[in-house]
Amino acid sequence: MNYKKYTCNALKNRLFTWVDIDTLIQKTGITQWQQLGTSYLGKPIRMLTLGTGPVKIMVWSQMHGDEPTATAAIFDIINFFIAGADENQNLRNTILSNCSIYFIPLVNPDGAEAYTRSNAQKIDINRDYVAQQSPEGKLLKQVRNDLKPDFCFNMHNQSTLYCTKNKQAVAMAFLAPPYDATLQVNWVREQAIKVIVCMVQQLQKHIPQHIARFNDAFEPRAFGDNFQAAGSSTILVESGGWLNDDEKQTIRKYNFIALLKAFEVIATQSYQNKDVINYLMLPENQKNIFHILFKNVRVKSKKGDYRLDIGLNYTEKFNPKTRTLTKLWHVEEVGDLSTYTAYTLIEGSGFYVTKPIVLAHLTNLQVFNANHQVLYSWIKGISNHKNQ
Ligand SMILES: [Zn+2]
Structure with a gap:
């Protein structure tokens, strides 16, 4: 599949807003968009319906405003579906004649503009299924209740600081959320699990070591758990981390690949012969990874030198x-x-630091080599390396 052919080039980083999305919608010229309602600050929330088949699939993204990767991937998928007849016409026809797909990209446009997880009321929409105090949460619940989809895809980004038990960064994580605290698997959840197995098997051709299962603790306030309980087989998809992919454009492609495969297996019902065990065998997300890890760095000290590993992480500040x-x-x-790994693992036994190391605060750190040259430095948390 020629992914580049379908890439929506108007969305090229993580900071697009609802204005970019609306401009894009107008440019594509497809008319099947409908406005479902508005965000707390009055921005439109829109849904696109494609396909005419009996199996209903609802896909939504970015209910957390700072989790935009799948929104971009959804527009890539839309490009795939609206492209003229080409070598993928059979797949396109199979999906659109067997399924009706309801896309709701950008559930939280206020959060996307401010690049925050929450909406403008500071509410985490994904903890508002029961309380129903956010207009975005009300709208999402209402749409599912009206459509009663067979399948739901709940698209998120997770922290980049997850790895597998084999110490590989997690690029994509999946979960069929539990419908109650017993974590049992009923028919509805089993369908979701089998579709996940197909998505994972497809991704394993590309990134076999970088796929995990999200924590399946029951969250009674979340949408996925409640949609599963309400009878829609629901799949949580989490975009994680990838080396040198801050804008998540590589992971966006894996969203495209995984979602398209899911639509295909739902359309053909070929997921039904998959085994739940393949889902249960997926490694779970673990928090044993740093963004940078120096090994065996010498700390020069008046009380005598000693050696340390130094693990550094970053947070991102939005201006x-x-x-x-x-x-x-x-x-x-x-x-x-x-016991940890890192995106950037540096053997530091020839290096030293002189200042006492302060944890948790914006770091002032200089790492010297044996010739007393500064190799790495951070001042008030800012790195002097361009790519960091
Ligand atoms: Zn999220």
Whole structure:
């Protein structure tokens, strides 16, 4: 499949807003968009219906405003469906004649504009299924109740700081959310699990070591858990981390691949012979990874030198005026970090630091080599390396 052919080039980083989305919708010229309602601050929330088949699939993204990867992927998928007849016409026809797909990209346009998880009321929409205090949460619940979809896809981004038990960064994680605290698997949840198995098997051709299962603790306030309980087989998809992919454009492609495969197996019902065990065998998300890890760095000290591993992570600060993100680094942990991995793992036995290391705060850190040259430095959390 030629993914590049369908990539929606108007969305090329994580900071697009509802204005970009609306411009895009107008440009594509497809008329099947409907406005479902508005966000707390009055921005439109829209849904696109494609296909005429009896199996109903509802896909929504970015209920957390700072989790945009799948929104971009949804527009890639829409491009796939509206492209003229080409070598993928059979697949397109199979999906659209067997399924009706309801896309709701950008459930939280206020959060996307402010690049926050919450909506403008500071409510986490994905904890508002029961309380129903956010217009976005009300709308999402109402749409599912009206459509009663057979399948739901709940598209999110997870922290980049998850790895598998084999110490590989998790690029994509999946979950068929439980419908109650017993975590049992009924028919509805089993259908979701079998579709996940198909998505994972497709992704394993590309990123076999980088797929995980999300924590399946029951969350009674969340949409996925409640939709599963209400009878729609629901799949949580989480975009994670990938080396040198801050804008998640590589992971966006994996969203496209996984979603398209899901639609295909639902359309052909070929998911039905899959085994739940393949889902249960997926490694779980683990928090044993740093963004940068120095191994065996010497700390020069008047009380005698000693050696440390130094694990650093960053958070991102959004500047609403310039609409840019800045990485702010801190030392997360030091000591024996041999049970951890990192996106950037640096053998530091020839290196030393002189200042005492402060945890948790914006770091001031200089790492010297044996010739007393500064190799890496951070001042108030800002790295002097361009790519960090
Ligand atoms: Zn989320």
